[in-house]
Amino acid sequence: xxxxxxxxxxxxxxxxxxxxxxxxxxxxxxxxxxxxxxxxxxxxxxxxxxxxxxxxxxxxxxxxxxxxxxxxxxxxxxxxxxxxxxxxxxxxxxxxxxxxxxxxxxxxxxxxxxxxxxxxxxxxxxxxxxxxxxxxxxxxxxxxxxxxxxxxxxxxxxxxxxxxxxxxxxxxxxxxxxxxxxxxxxxxxxxxxxxxxxxxxxxxxxxxxxxxxxxxxxxxxxxxxxxxxxxxxxxxxxxxxxxxxxxxxxxxxxxxxxxxxxxxxxxxxxxxxxxxxxxxxxxxxxxxxxxxxxxxxxxxxxxxxxxxxxxxxxxxxxxxxxxxxxxxxxxxxxxxxxxxxxxxxxxxxxxxxxxxxxxxxxxxxxxxxxxxxxxxxxxxxxxxxxxxxxxxxxxxxxxxxxxxxxxxxxxxxxxxxxx
Amino acid sequence: xxxxxxxxxxxxxxxxxxxxxxxxxxxxxxxxxxxxxxxxxxxxxxxxxxxxxxxxxxxxxxxxxxxxxxxxxxxxxxxxxxxxxxxxxxxxxxxxxxxxxxxxxxxxxxxxxxxxxxxxxxxxxxxxxxxxxxxxxxxxxxxxxxxxxxxxxxxxxxxxxxxxxxxxxxxxxxxxxxxxxxxxxxxxxxxxxxxxxxxxxxxxxxxxxxxxxxxxxxxxxxxxxxxxxxxxxxxxxxxxxxxxxxxxxxxxxxxxxxxxxxxxxxxxxxxxxxxxxxxxxxxxxxxxxxxxxxxxxx
Numbered sequence: 001x002x003x004x005x006x007x008x009x010x011x012x013x014x015x016x017x018x019x020x021x022x023x024x025x026x027x028x029x030x031x032x033x034x035x036x037x038x039x040x041x042x043x044x045x046x047x048x049x050x051x052x053x054x055x056x057x058x059x060x061x062x063x064x065x066x067x068x069x070x071x072x073x074x075x076x077x078x079x080x081x082x083x084x085x086x087x088x089x090x091x092x093x094x095x096x097x098x099x100x101x102x103x104x105x106x107x108x109x110x111x112x113x114x115x116x117x118x119x120x121x122x123x124x125x126x127x128x129x130x131x132x133x134x135x136x137x138x139x140x141x142x143x144x145x146x147x148x149x150x151x152x153x154x155x156x157x158x159x160x161x162x163x164x165x166x167x168x169x170x171x172x173x174x175x176x177x178x179x180x181x182x183x184x185x186x187x188x189x190x191x192x193x194x195x196x197x198x199x200x201x202x203x204x205x206x207x208x209x210x211x212x213x214x215x216x217x218x219x220x221x222x223x224x225x226x227x228x229x230x231x232x233x234x235x236x237x238x239x240x241x242x243x244x245x246x247x248x249x250x251x252x253x254x255x256x257x258x259x260x261x262x263x264x265x266x267x268x269x270x271x272x273x274x275x276x277x278x279x280x281x282x283x284x285x286x287x288x289x290x291x292x293x294x295x296x297x298x299x300x301x302x303x304x305x306x307x308x309x310x311x312x313x314x315x316x317x318x319x320x321x322x323x324x325x326x327x328x329x330x331x332x333x334x335x336x337x338x339x340x341x342x343x344x345x346x347x348x349x350x351x352x353x354x355x356x357x358x359x360x361x362x363x364x365x366x367x368x369x370x371x372x373x374x375x376x377x378x379x380x381x382x383x384x385x386x387x388x389x390x391x392x393x394x395x396x397x398x399x400x401x402x403x404x405x406x407x408x409x410x411x412x413x414x415x416x417x418x419x
Numbered sequence: 420x421x422x423x424x425x426x427x428x429x430x431x432x433x434x435x436x437x438x439x440x441x442x443x444x445x446x447x448x449x450x451x452x453x454x455x456x457x458x459x460x461x462x463x464x465x466x467x468x469x470x471x472x473x474x475x476x477x478x479x480x481x482x483x484x485x486x487x488x489x490x491x492x493x494x495x496x497x498x499x500x501x502x503x504x505x506x507x508x509x510x511x512x513x514x515x516x517x518x519x520x521x522x523x524x525x526x527x528x529x530x531x532x533x534x535x536x537x538x539x540x541x542x543x544x545x546x547x548x549x550x551x552x553x554x555x556x557x558x559x560x561x562x563x564x565x566x567x568x569x570x571x572x573x574x575x576x577x578x579x580x581x582x583x584x585x586x587x588x589x590x591x592x593x594x595x596x597x598x599x600x601x602x603x604x605x606x607x608x609x610x611x612x613x614x615x616x617x618x619x620x621x622x623x624x625x626x627x628x629x630x631x632x633x634x635x636x637x638x639x640x641x642x643x644x645x646x647x648x649x650x651x652x653x654x655x656x657x658x659x660x661x662x663x664x665x666x667x668x669x670x671x672x673x674x675x676x677x678x679x680x681x682x683x684x685x686x687x688x689x690x691x692x693x694x695x696x697x698x699x700x701x702x703x704x705x706x707x708x709x710x711x712x713x714x715x716x717x
Contacts, residue, residue, distance in 0.1 A: 074680075074681075076681070077680045077681055080465055080466070080680070080683060081465075081680060083465075083466065084465045084466065101464075101466060101683075102466070105466035105467055107466060188566065189566045189567065190561065190566050191552075194552075247551065247552050248551060248570050248573060249573060250550060250551055250552070250570070250572070250573060255547070255550050255552065255553045257552060257553070260553065262552070262553070379681075379682055379683075380681065381677055381681035381682050382682065385666070388662070388663050388664070388665060388666065389665060391573070391663070391664065391665070392664060392665035395570070395573055395574070395664055395665070397575055397664060397665045397667075398665060406484075410484050413484070414682070417684065418464070418682060418683065418684065
């Protein structure tokens with residue numbers, strides 16, 4: 001008997017060890033209150049359940065509770081890992097490049113039946129560029145939440161102090177370069193005010209290349225980079241090294257010279273409008289200046305439903321609410337991004353007015369007229385690595401011909417390997 | 420019979436208490452190592468089903484334009500710099516702590532505090548310090564008349580000294596400092612007394628007595644530091660440079676991460692992991708072989 005007890009104790013110790021090494025899979029389900037269904041929703045913005053669009057959903061759907069899975073860094077990496085590990089949330093806000101992968105591999109479900117039965121979601125109301133993304137999958141697997149593009153932000157006070165006319169929607173690269181030279185202030189060899197910041201977001205590079213005349217990405221989702229890339233690199237190289245009106249590219253985006261009042265212009269996504277709302281100087285926005293073409297790269301994300309979710313009906317009710325007029329309005333106000341639904345976007349809920357700017361809300365119109373989804377349709381690491389080569393040109397570490405003739409084909413080869 | 424039963428009982432308890440380690444090793448180390456070997460022979464995008472491709476990943480790794488050779492070069496450079504910096508700085512600090520001065524505890528605390536900071540948080544702090552336009556380092560240099568200060572993290576030369584500076588504040592260096600500090604206290608006092616009688620100065624004592632006496636510890640720290648640098652490079656380099664500029668610091672652990680979790684090329688990433696595993700093992704063996712002639716175990 002005593003021996004049996006000893007063996008039992010040993011088994012208990014071993015089981016305890018195994019239990020310690022077990023992990024919580026973080027699955028959703030029904031809460032202690034059996035009337036309430038809990039669904040998990042992932043997004044890259046840092047939000048919690050007090051966000052207005054979540055609160056409004058809870059008020060309208062007291063039987064469902066949404067838990068936010070916030071992933072502020074490396075979003076795609078984390079979501080893919082969660083999908084593989086079986087811990088992905090019920091509603092996944094998926095990147096443009098991930099949504100087709102998830103659909104092809106059965107990780108998300110078709111929304112066609114849900115949409116057909118819904119009175120709240122009108123898929124015919126999407127802006128044309130967003131509507132075109134439906135061709136990426138055989139059926140509707142994701143619904144675009146909002147969309148975004150890029151602007152030229154400028155410090156009005158610096159322009160006025162230098163006697164330089166404010167940028168307009170008709171500005172060209174040359175206009176921008178001339179203004180940047182007039183706005184750069186030096187104290188001996190030290191620059192105390194830059195005309196324009198370095199490019200610290202990959203999307204701006206691809207907008208610049210599109211303005212140079214390249215497609216960036218063709219209809220077969222291959223890189224289409226040539227003379228536009230050359231023109232973009234030459235232009236940015238002039239700003240950085242010839243005119244020395246833009247600093248060299250820096251590692252990370254930890255420092256924003258524009259918001260610090262050390263640069264007169266910067267090129268960023270429109271979501272910076274919300275971040276800049278409390279800037280202590282007067283500022284405004286205009287479309288990015290054009291060259292061979294006027295262009296901005298567009299961004300969006302897709303509401304998708306995890307095929308492993310036990311609460312797909314509740315997940316759809318959440319998506320349906322967010323794609324309703326009320327949900328889209330709240331999301332636009334919260335993210336400062338226009339709704340992908342034209343009727344809602346026209347109402348302008350995305351206009352997050354700061355104390356000192358912006359005023360030129362018409363600048364948003366050019367997204368619809370000149371915006372295209374380009375590099376966001378490709379693997380983000382491949383396109384980011386290519387951007388590091390663009391930066392290397394500015395740093396004098398490589399040359400433009402090498403980038404175009406060696407690095408671009410290498411990147412395409414990597415993309416081919418992934419497909 | 421009683422003794423045998425007692426022995427079995429003790430063994431069972433021993434295995435019971437050891438089982439957490441065994442489970443942890445099997446689940447988090449042994450299993451993944453075996454899985455990596457198997458996956459390195461496949462093509463797998465994480466979401467689909469792995470497809471057997473034989474040695475194709477290894478062939479791709481060594482083909483032109485793969486980036487593997489560049490990553491290997493970056494890894495070796497980082498290892499040499501980080502191990503050298505960590506050994507010298509930790510030994511230097513340990514020697515300082517070995518002096519019998521007031522407030523030794525405070526000094527020990529101050530020297531070790533950076534080592535317990537999360538390396539990622541520290542890396543972000545150094546990103547601000549090294550910033551070309553707004554970093555405090557270049558500001559300090561400008562105050563002493565150096566206006567053409569480097570773009571520390573975006574220059575293929577200066578990025579390596581920058582990483583070396585960061586290494587001084589890592590856990591690895593702090594851990595080495597403690598080990599050296601303990602070793603220095605074990606050096607027989609009579610050897611120093613003999614040196615004093617011979618009229619040796621501080622440096623002669625250090626070179627001819629201290630170093631030989633702690634040489635096994637130096638070897639230990641070099642081996643552990645080398646192995647650590649292959650792995651810990653990621654936690655420093657990923658947030659600080661993300662492999663830049665122009666892939667200059669794209670070390671193998673970062674290449675592995677990018678291939679596996681950002682490009683969903685798990686088969687290739689596993690092949691990189693296998694090669695990294697073999698390299699670390701080979702380097703450790705070589706270090707032990709070479710050290711036979713220079714380490715004093717008496």
